[in-house]
Amino acid sequence: MSHKTISDYHSKAIYDYGLADIWPEKVLIESKVIEDKFIESSHELEKFPFITIDGEDAKDFDDAIYCLATNDGFHLKVAIADVSHYVKTESAIDKEASKRTTSVYFPQKxxxxxxxNLSNELCSLKPNKRRRVLCVEIDFDKDGIINKYQFKRGIIKSSARLTYSQVEKFYAEKYQGLEGPYVxxxxxxxHLCKKLLAQRQIRGALDFEISEPAIILDKEKKIKSLxxxxxxxxxxLIEELMLAANIVAADFIEKNFDNGIYRVHETPDSIKIDRLSQTLKRRGINWNGNIEDIENLSNFLKKMSSRKDASILNTLVLQSMQRAEYKTKNKGHFGLKFDKYTHFTSPIRRYPDLLVHRMIISILNKEKINAESLEEVLDYCSQKEKDAEFASKQVIQNLLCEYAKNFRNKNFLGFITGVKDFGLFVDIPDLFTSGLLHVNDLPNDFYRYNARNQTLDGKRRGNKFSLGDEIKVYIGDIKELEGKISLYY
Structure with missing residues (x-):
């Protein structure tokens, strides 16, 4: 087989999931002529030392923050790139964005x-550059509960582009290492974040600690270490401040529109919860399975966090959840435990956020907005988001398969995360990947698949394999382009 590169993996994922990665000529022409002379005099928001906090490699800075401790609590400004100023409805850029609906983040691409020109330049909230924003100002009480909010369009000039690691160091080292008007x-x-995290606990919001790999690549773009x-x-910090902005955006839309844009996470399916309860019982964990009592589930996850198998337990709980989707009717967010929620903070990389901006601006300008076929648009956005996520995971799995070749015929401890009539899907935490242990490669027996209990039951010799079980496996054949690892018992 010919040697595969990371570019081959990118190309295959883009093809497999029908992603658009070539700009139509009209879009390129339109984006080249977009510029902004900023003829307005200084805007009131420019006097505040906003900052952006992102990853080391980020170029599309779509959110900036400013926070002030007040006598009554806190005043927060969240400034989001005003993409709708440049991307007009029915323009070539808008049509292409509505087709893509999301940016897709692969390793190295x-x-x-x-x-x-828009995502990394005009709309990106770069330091010391005048940038147009849609800003929400939120007043919190001393406990981090929202008292009031206000949306406004304006211009900011970010005072610093900080990274997560810089901010973490500043926080850990008792405010040493950073200087500037924003400190x-x-x-x-x-301080506000700590209050919001306390509120999160009071609400009983779910906090999944899922084991995700940080992948270090070498010069050949192969995995060097994991x-x-x-x-x-x-x-x-950024997550909590963005959640606050998203809540008030949802509230503002709900107060002004019959059909809005909401990020909805519905209550889990009772069959899945029953199955989860059975699986946990087999692991010696008694959980009453009352899904309405979310605090029960939230506390359960907290208690489990110190266990060696915490990551796999989190995965099993996550598998029993519904997938969050975009809807025109508000049904709340089960996982975050919010009555209403939307996506407002990332219009450079998510089309629903851009639509939310247009709705908010139409309210501010007292204009009508065309909300025709909104439901179909949001269904499409939900599907494209799923495609983007799976495409990205596929490339990561390709790289992990390549890496796993170094460990062929080696023995690993795994956990069963899926049971089918044809075999077992096994998670291997040490390699951050999973593989298939085919039923024919299990100890000799006649296996029956029990769908309700998620088990393979040996009828002759009494072997039994259940969802969540620990299992020792060997790495077998690997097809890296297909992202498949065969395991042996």
């Missing part, structure tokens, strides 16, 4: 939703 704002945002991706306080 991004397929953006918007042309780079007080950053400190205030830490380690568990750490979730930093700085990640939680």
């Amino acid at each position: 991004v397929v953006p939703m918007l042309p780079e 007080d704002s950053l400190k205030s945002s830490f 380690h568990q991706r750490r979730r930093l306080f700085s990640h939680k």
Whole structure:
């Protein structure tokens, strides 16, 4: 077989999931002529030392923050790139963005939703550059509960482009290492974040600690090393502030539109919850399975976090959840435990966020907006989001398969994460991947598949393999382009 490169994996994923990665000529022409002279005099928002906090490799900075501790609590400004100022409805760029609906992030490659002139330049909130924003100002009380909010369009000039690791270091080292007009704002945002995290606990929002690999590639773009991706306080900081902005955006839309745009996460299916309860019982964990009592599930996840098999338990719980989707009717968000929720903070890379911006701006301008076929558009966005996620995971799996070739015929501890009549899907935590152990490669027996209990039961010799079980496996054949690893018992 010919030697495969990361570019081959990108191409296959793009093809397999029908992703658009070539710009139509009209889009390129249109994006080249878009510019902004900023003829307006200084805007009131420009006097605030906003900052962006992103990953080291990020170029599309679509959110900036400013925070002030007040006598009553906190005042937060979340400024989001005003993409709708440049991307007009029915323009060639808008039509292409509505087709792509999301940027796709692969290792070593991004397929953006918007042309780079917009995503990495005009709309990107770069330091010391005037940039147009849709800003939401939120006042919180001392406990981090929202009192009031206000949306406004404006211009900001970010005072710093910080990374998650810089902010984490500043936080861990008791506010050493960063200097600038934004430092007080950053400190205030830490205090607000702690209040919001406390509110998250009170609500009983779910917090999944899933084992995700941080992949280090060598010069040949092969995996050099793998380690568990750490979730930093700085990640939680931005996450919580963006959640607050998304909640008030949902509230603003709900107050003004019969049909809005919501990020809906529905209550899990009772059959899946029953199955989860059975699986946990087999692992010696008694959980009553009352899904309405989300605090019960939230506390369960917290208690499990110290166990060696915490990651696999999180995976099993996650498998029993519904997938979040975009809907025109608000049904709340089960996982986050919010009555209403939407996506407002990433219009450079998500089309629903751009639509939310247009809705908010139409309210501010007291204009009508065409919400025809919104349901179909949102269904399409939900599907494209799924495609983008699976495409990205496929490339990661290709790379992990390549890496796993170094461990052929080696023995690993795994966990059964899927049971089918043809075999077992086994997660191998040490390699951050999974493979298939075919029923023919299990100990000699006549196996019956029990769909309700998710088991393979040996009828002759009494062998039994259940969802969640630990199992020792050997790495066998690997087809890296297909992302398949065969395992042996």
